[in-house]
Amino acid sequence: MYAFRRFTTLVFTCLALGIAHADETPLPVACSATCVTPYGENLGQSPAGVIAYSNCSANCVSRDASLVDEVYMGMEWQCVEFARRWLYRTQGLVFESVDYAYNIWDDISYLVDARNDEKHLLEDFPNGSAALPQRGDMLVWSSEYLGTGHVAIVTQVNQKENYIEVAEQNFLNQAWPDDYARRIPLQKRGEGTWLDDKHLLGWKRLAE
Numbered sequence: 739m740y741a742f743r744r745f746t747t748l749v750f751t752c753l754a755l756g757i758a759h760a761d762e763t764p765l766p767v768a769c770s771a772t773c774v775t776p777y778g779e780n781l782g783q784s785p786a787g788v789i790a791y792s793n794c795s796a797n798c799v800s801r802d803a804s805l806v807d808e809v810y811m812g813m814e815w816q817c818v819e820f821a822r823r824w825l826y827r828t829q830g831l832v833f834e835s836v837d838y839a840y841n842i843w844d845d846i847s848y849l850v851d852a853r854n855d856e857k858h859l860l861e862d863f864p865n866g867s868a869a870l871p872q873r874g875d876m877l878v879w880s881s882e883y884l885g886t887g888h889v890a891i892v893t894q895v896n897q898k899e900n901y902i903e904v905a906e907q908n909f910l911n912q913a914w915p916d917d918y919a920r921r922i923p924l925q926k927r928g929e930g931t932w933l934d935d936k937h938l939l940g941w942k943r944l945a946e
Contacts, residue, residue, distance in 0.1 A: 766800065768795065768798045768799070769793070769794045769800050774794070775792035775911050775913060776792060776794070777792055777800075778791050778814070779792045781911070781913050782905075782916075782919065783914075783917060784891070784917060784918070785893055785917050785918075786828045787827070788823060788827050788828070790905060790919065791814070791907060792815065792911045793908040794911065796884055796909075799816075800813060800815070802814045804819050806823060807852075809826060810832075811826065815907050816839075817839050817888050817889050817906055817907050818889055819907065820905070820907035820908075821833075821842075821876055821889045821890070825891075826852060829849075830851055831849040831852065834850070838881065838887055839878065839879065839886055839888050840878065840880050840886065840887025840939075841887070842887075842889055842942070843862070843878040843880075843887075846860065849944065858944055858945075860942045860943065860944060861942065861946075862941075862942055863875075863940050863942070863943070864939065864940040865933055865940045866927075866931070866932050867930060868930060868931065870895060870931050871941045872895065873892055874891065874943065874944075875891070875892040876889055876890070876891060876943070877889065877904060877933070877938060877940075877941050878938075878939045878942065879937045880938075882936075883937040888908075888937075889906070890906035891906065893905045893918055895924070897924070901921040902922050902924055902933065903917075903920075903921055904919055905918060906919045906920075922938075
């Protein structure tokens with residue numbers, strides 16, 4: 739059985755029907771005080787139908803595990819949990835446990851099919867690469883962002899108006915304006931494609 743089902747052995751990573759919870763403990767004060775949006779509130783839904791939930795603020799660490807179909811997604815409601823849940827909901831794929839979101843860039847080189855453990859290699863595109871981001875790419879931020887980094891999913895690329903749209907959790911913790919959390923400016927400079935967001939390392943996608 740794939741390791742993500744043995745959620746109790748996994749380390750910390752960054753309430754809808756079908757999501758189960760195990761050994762829930764009382765929320766820390768940081769998850770209930772000075773919230774941008776109350777903890778666990780629906781912030782929005784991606785075009786693929788995956789809901790993002792408020793983590794209250796970036797200081798909140800609940801340590802409650804999020805499970806879908808008994809498969810470990812991560813800790814509520816961190817950015818890593820949303821990225822893994824989006825991949826699982828849309829493709830049946832997950833990635834292995836990481837300590838922090840920025841570790842995804844160097845430590846995650848493949849996704850795993852949660853049904854049969856088959857590995858699917860990922861390709862890295864550092865910010866400034868010639869290749870445009872695509873829907874479904876994982877954007878990864880460095881540890882310079884809050885010491886933990888961040889991860890988000892590309893849901894739309896608009897070359898005409900030079901921006902992308904992303905779905906994510908635990909960034910602004912605000913209600914989404916539409917079926918995306920925010921837009922990030924996109925620019926072509928020379929031979930490279932740049933996303934103008936501080937500390938963004940680049941994007942990862944399934945290798946062809």
